[in-house]
Amino acid sequence: MSHTPPSSYYQRHIFFCLNQRDNGEACCADHDAQAAFDHCKARVKTEGLAGPGKVRVNKAGCLDRCAGGPIAVVYPEAVWYTYVDQSDIDEIVESHLKNGQVVERLLTPPDVGR
Numbered sequence: 001m002s003h004t005p006p007s008s009y010y011q012r013h014i015f016f017c018l019n020q021r022d023n024g025e026a027c028c029a030d031h032d033a034q035a036a037f038d039h040c041k042a043r044v045k046t047e048g049l050a051g052p053g054k055v056r057v058n059k060a061g062c063l064d065r066c067a068g069g070p071i072a073v074v075y076p077e078a079v080w081y082t083y084v085d086q087s088d089i090d091e092i093v094e095s096h097l098k099n100g101q102v103v104e105r106l107l108t109p110p111d112v113g114r
């Protein structure tokens with residue numbers, strides 16, 4: 001009998017770092033990450049992409065790549081983004097979350113850490 005692996009509950013999952021630091025160190029909250037998260041969530045919903053078998057948008061704490069902030073990461077591809085404004089979010093939703101095409105121009109450089 002062959003074994004079929006379970007399909008993933010969500011097709012794609014995007015996490016936004018919303019971490020706020022009050023000690024003066026860089027953090028994604030300094031770059032309006034909450035507004036970007038809210039915008040992404042709303043956009044995914046209006047595009048009809050939200051839900052099981054589709055897309056989930058989640059908040060995250062620090063993802064430890066703060067120097068590239070504001071940071072979002074998409075799984076299962078494990079693609080890291082540094083976005084600037086809401087039109088960047090729209091592009092990630094349309095291109096990557098909807099159509100599976102990575103938005104190359106928004107990729108976080110590979111060596112960027114905390």
Ligand code: FES
Nearest residue numbers: 017028063065066
């Ligand atoms: S504060 Fe956002 S990755 Fe660390």
